[in-house]
Amino acid sequence: TNPVLIRRTMSGLREAGYVRSEKGHGGGWAIATDLNAVTLLDVHRAVGGPRLFAIGVENANPGCQVASVVNEALDSALQEAEQLLIARLRSISLAELARTFDERCGDLVPR
Structure with missing residues (x-):
């Protein structure tokens, strides 16, 4: 990268x-x-992740009725999905990720 x-x-x-x-x-x-004190949501916020979803129109054109109808249809679903994802990210600590990684790959990584 x-x-x-x-x-x-x-x-x-x-x-x-x-x-x-x-x-x-x-x-x-x-x-x-302490990795137990940091969640994936904390990391997302620390690296400046303003949006969780890149779907929909950020700057809607009020004159475009197609965009208006589509955005209205998606708005509540996207808000609900974002709240679910935020809750999930908040529930996963970096320590949990490290434990899972060690369980899967611990003997593959040189210490």
């Missing part, structure tokens, strides 16, 4: 206090918080 995207993502995580960077030989990024 683009290095600028990585820097921007890590910067958001650092500003939220989830990671820290260390300069010099052997430096890099390190986790700076």
